[in-house]
Amino acid sequence: MSNIGLKIRQAVPSVDPVVANYAVGYIQHISDSTEDAVLSKQLDIPNEVKFLKKILLSSGGDPNKVGKLSLSIEGILTKKLRDNMSKLKIEGDTSKRLLDPSVLRLQQRTDTSAAFLTSSVDVEHVGRQMESRVDKRKLKKAEAKIARKLAKKKDRHVKYEASKLLDEHKQDDYDSFFLKVNPLEAGGDGGRSKDIKVDGFDLFVGQAQRILSDASLTLAFGHRYGLVGRNGVGKSTLLKALSRRELDIPKHITILYVEQEYIGDNKTALQSVLDADVWRKQLLMEESKINERVDEIEKLRKEFEENSPEMKKLDNEQDDLYSNLEKVQERLADIESDKAEGKAAQILYGLGFSDEAQQRPTKEFSGGWRMRISLARALFCEPDLLLLDEPTNMLDVPSAAYLARYLQTYPSTVLVVSHDRDFLNEVATDIIHQHSERLDYYRGCDFDAFYNTRAERLKTQKKEYENQMAYRKHLQAFIDKFRYNAAKSREARSRMKKLEKLPVLDLPEVEHQYTFSFPDPEKLPAPILQLQGVSFSYKPEELMLNDVDMDIEMDSRIALVGANGCGKTTLLKVALGELTPTSGIVYKNHRLRIGYFAQHHVDALDLSLSAVTWLSKKYPGKSDEEYRRHLGSFGISGSLALKRMDELSGGQKSRVIFASLCLNNPHILILDEPTNHLDTPGLEALAKALKNFKGGILMVSHDVSMIKEVCTEIWASENGTVKKFPGTIDDYKDYILEEADESGVVKRR
Template identity: 70%
Template sequence: MSNIGLQIRKSAPGIDPIVADYCVGYFNHLSQATNDAVQSKQLDLNNEVDFIKNLLINAGGKTEEVEHLSEALFEKLHLQLKENKARLDLTGDTSKRLLDVNVLQSHNNKKNINTSLAMLGVTGDIEHAGRNMQTRVDLKKLAKAEQKIAKKVAKRNNKFVKYEASKLINEQEEEDYDSFFLKINPLEFGSGAGKSKDIHVDTFDLYVGDGQRILSDSQLQLSFGHRYGLVGQNGIGKSTLLRALSRRELNIPKHISILHVEQELKGDDITALQSILDADVWRKQLVTEESKINERLKEIEKLRKEFEEESLEVKKLDNERDDLENHLQQISEKLVEMESDKAEAKAASILYGLGFSTESQQMATKTFSGGWRMRLSLARALFCQPDLLLLDEPTNMLDVPSIAYLSEYLKTYPSTLLVVSHDRAFLNEIATDIIYQHNERLDYYRGQNFDSFYSTKEERRKTAQREYENQMAYRKHLQEFIDKYRYNAAKSQEAQSRIKKLEKLPVLEPPEEERSVTFKFPDCDKLSPPIIQLQDVSFGYTEDQLLLKDVNLDVQMDSRIALVGANGCGKTTLLKVLMEQLRPLSGFVSRNPRLRIAYFTQHHVDSMDLNTNAVDWMSKKFPGKTDEEYRRHLGAFGITGSLGLQRMQLLSGGQKSRVAFAALCLNNPHILILDEPSNHLDTSGIDALTDAFKSFTGGILMVSHDISIINNVCNEIWVSENGTVKRFDGDIYDYRKYILNEADSKGIVKRH
């Protein structure tokens, strides 16, 4: 045991040297702690030795030999601890004695201070003048060692889990965009040339940090150039999978670049256009390096003139110049490959397509709201054009014109796209394949958009149900024969034959139950027209800057109206004028005096008291009914059973939206005015909401970016543009064509 490092090497010969050194250091720390009066009292040797044992086994050590080693380590430490306690009984606790001043004076320089402390028996961190001295453990090496262990364990077991680092490692400050980008996508010259950019991750498990399993024995297969829609119920783990891919927690080849649109851009003084250009860190690095090399080449030319032509100094400078010129050639080729000369035009085109005017592109990013900063994040990803682009609900932040542009852009995306979305029309436009995540697995529907996937999935479910029912009936038939004739001498041979048949039958799982979601808006009494009418309405916060001008529209009991247009063009303002929350500067709004309106906005979901349950919240917000009546009303919106009595903090986003819908409809409204009603709902929730809208007996006016729900519900389109709102002649797909034609005439949807 004199050489602990040698013992560790023998028990775990294949482990990383950094891990071995860490274990040696950890054991030495424990050994010193057993001699320290204070630390020895707090020591749990069983736990400490188990930590070293598990560390070595996980790093690749042989289990039996590591266990023998750990037993020897425990005996040695236990003996030291026992001797220390015996010594304390004789001498008392000397750990808090004053330092010997004479010793310190003889070692009063920085070089010898550690020697002095060692002579005094002080081996741990010391407290001095009210502050703790920092530990001498190299935290960077420790972090690196633990990350290597985690990756080896994950790779060996094909189990990927959010890794929790040692408590010795403080939480690092959030990395800036450039550092994170280069860590995930290191810039290399020519290393990926000719290599396949298909992604194959075989048989892996994926967990979140709390140990909950998201995927089990799954395979990820992404063919380069395909556009995948990742679909599934809310809370199934789709975003977790995207996050694991974006951080290379799954085994993605290094030559495949990855970018994930996850968080909104942090605002600062940089212009929107420049923030897009800066997003391509490779280009920015290469341009900066190109500039530095050119400056150095100029310096070399000047320096050469100061020496004789055949001198050693000139030869050194010439060698340096040759190396720099070769590297400059590589940089130039890389920049040409990236089409660096077209970067600014490409960035401006992407921004314009996502709703940024030429003027707003020159505005500082800090002046934009959260929704517009999310658009900037999306624009940055599109501009970088990584080999694997990961998008999580990209349409939630966009209006119909921007979604139309994004769809056209992505349809010609040359690399691999993986997008999480519940927008059917969007997935029908862009997806070449669908991946269905459910029951901890991934099912692939190749060559299918959302509609074909949905019908194929239903056929698969029905087929699986038939197979399951047929097998269960066959099993029952065999079992009945076996039970009847097992002990009959004449039939026993046949019974044994059927027992063997029963044992050989494959075990089928019952098909996954489709979750049923329902919405039901209450029927309303009829009103005589006019219900709501706008005549020559103009509105603005000042008379010289009107947001709406000369609007003439009406809403009836049978109306099914979609209000569309670019963000910021006055849609929400018009809704508030209809609700009489804003008074027009001119014209007038007439409403039936008996009219009851339900007005849904995202604010209703955000303003809920999440610490209470839905029944209590509704009784406080809308008093006057019994708990049973509230529960029955919630049941009409899919909040059934115990869901109404759970704290709303535990409900999913879609379930909270259903509670908000239920609350708004307590007064049996005649008209539903809705601002983005499908946000937070998954596919089944959107289907249920669509069916409820269709069967509602009153009128509907909605602002929505979801083309599918507009197409299925609305028969009238109002368009907000150029300072007014007018009826559009055609359906939502005609409006989409109109938008794309407008963009095409300006060259916005053409790729650069």
């Protein structure tokens, strides 16, 4: 029975480790039961083995190998049961036999230990009384330690179901939810460690889909972790589990998660950020109530005589109120409540909110700006564990640069999910890679270092696997050749033992790589697309674009950058002809075909249809097989191409749009935030496809890495003007941050 785990893996090479461990434990349980007089009479070994056989077959086992293994296990267990039953007939049920007094005392020690703690009764020892010399305090402490270990061992097998987390709390419940996750009394941490370590946990979405198995999460206080992995592995679910303390996070560690856009109301943006710190809000309310009651007592004092019982009662109440007020004010001083408004305004300004915008009601802002308010609220609270999920998706380049700079000096722990390579390079001190139901740590790495290190790891693992497979093949060949050779049989048996003892290595997992490709268009004579003196305004008194001159040719690689709301998308729509300029000319070559990726590209999809049906309606003339093959090259393969598109993820919908752009065979691609929702393999595929594209590109993006890879010109939109920036995207970021430094925006308090 000692090699049963190896035999199971040989019979079912693809078996899940959890299933393999369960099978080994199940067999061991049956084996142990044969030694128990009561349980052995109840054992039905053929049925038990039949159940085990079903599990192994359902895990992908070869029927012949599993059948042989089952027969072998059944034979071993049956023999053991028969031997134990024979022994029972001769010796009787040993559990009911009288024991030697010393053995009995040893057996009863566990039962009597509890009595030692509460009673000083002497212990009966072989017919005489003996005073107990046990140190009760030490014994109690030891038993408590054992209990904690047992509880911890039991807890590690708990399955934390993320389905419990999916009922999002409403905005009007924010205060109660905040205080539930971060109790006010937890504020005084007493110098306790704020490192986080959660060992051996499983994480599920619903009842069936497991995203982490026997995983360990370790977060050192003050480090900034980038959580990376392909779309769909459960990164956001892990963040949600942490944010609601579904995992065992110490109570004195405060947690906040930016998970959804702020629900607008009549509060100003500034006030909504101030109200996010519920501790401060509650303490200020408490301070106000105490002061009101103190004022009431001062008025009541005039109605009573100096030494009357009523006056003494008021004096005692007033003393208690002053004592509580002192504690409240100490807490407010600890959190620097007096500096709160300046800090909130500073954060909002860095995220693009002007002084005027900070005083506007939050209900007047669009979804993207409300997401920024959510982000500002989290930064303002400054929790011990800050959880961010794709924070740059709704940010322009200036705001993303500000956020990166702000987080670089964040004093606590940050765990951020992001596919923005440049952002992670600036922010992350460590990388956690989530894949294959586990978490791998790359300490002291930014994203580029992680990427290179992981490539080396995979190369080494692949080499080890190939070397072992070659060695296994060599051993097996010798065994097969000389197994029944009398002269060589001993050596063959020796090599069989070596083969059995070899650890089972798995072929390293390689993430699926997408290969996007845009067709090469025919050449067009210049000019192709030209804007001359273009101005545009939604309101006559407010110019969005002013006197813009721009040429987009077949070899153009232009990145359009600037703050949100400065007219970048408006310029794209004017170039497309969707908006008519107030003044100026937009010239297009009459043969020009444009492929347009809209920021809100989902609006262009009929989500009730499959990707194949939608493409066939939009670009008729091909067979379903051709559409499926085309979608497959963009990662929409197999059943995904036939699913209703409302069941696809954001990244999968983006890839459907990219696939549709190709069918138009465009001369120019106009892309508005094309990187949103794409994971790392998708971003790499898109960057490579755009670099190889033979037509022109005009792109609005906040992804600095994509701009570096693809674009050769930077055009900046500021205050209604759009002009070519004299430098690279890194120069532009430096320019933005220098301006911010001069205004004092990014300098932390």
